[in-house]
Amino acid sequence: MSASGTFQNLGYVLQWPLFGLFPAFMFWRIKKLRAREEAEPAAPAPARPVTVPAPLPEGEDDELAAYNRYLRELHARDQQS
Secondary structure (H helix, E strand, O other), rough: OOOOOOHHHHHHHHHHHHHHHHHHHHHHHHHHHHHHHHHHHOOOOOOOOOOOOOOOOOOOHHHHHHHHHHHHHHHHHHHHO
């Protein structure tokens, strides 16, 4: 036996039991998480969104009409060039 092999053997002594216990730990954890999910009450279904009707215009707004005219002029200039 070499002197360097003893640390390698010690590593295996610690490593393989961990490899053996890890699946058992994961099985226990998954089982616990599933039990928690089943114990929680189901969330209620989301309500159907309510459609809000668009507001009816209350006559012509002078400022809005001027802005719309300005946009039409810009669009016409853009179409010419």
